[in-house]
Amino acid sequence: MVRFNVDKMGRGGCAKSVTRAVQAVEPGTQVEVDLQAKLVTVSGISGPADRIARAIGEAGFPAVPV
Template identity: 70%
Template sequence: MVRVKVEKMGCGGCAKSVATAVQTVEPGANVEVDLATKLVTVSGATIQSDRIADAIIAAGYPAKLLPAAA
């Protein structure tokens, strides 16, 4: 599981854009977007965290990978 903080994500359209960007690089991933906490959680079999962060940044949203949850 990968968690990414996306501070500039403020509306439903932003959330959809971020989810679409993640799905572009990880098509089989489960993407959950929480606008209230500005947190994106991505899970699946083979998730590449760097590709996810890069895709979100390329979509125009500054993204910060968070440490894996214990």
């Protein structure tokens, strides 16, 4: 499991975009988005966390591992 701080999220559409971005590089992962805390938790990853951070960032939401 890995967590990311994603400050630019604010609405449900943001959560969907982030989830799609993560699952595009890591299919089958479980993604939990907490909009209030600006936190994304990803479970079941098989590759390095920086791939996920990069994918979230490319979707327009810079992500910092916590």
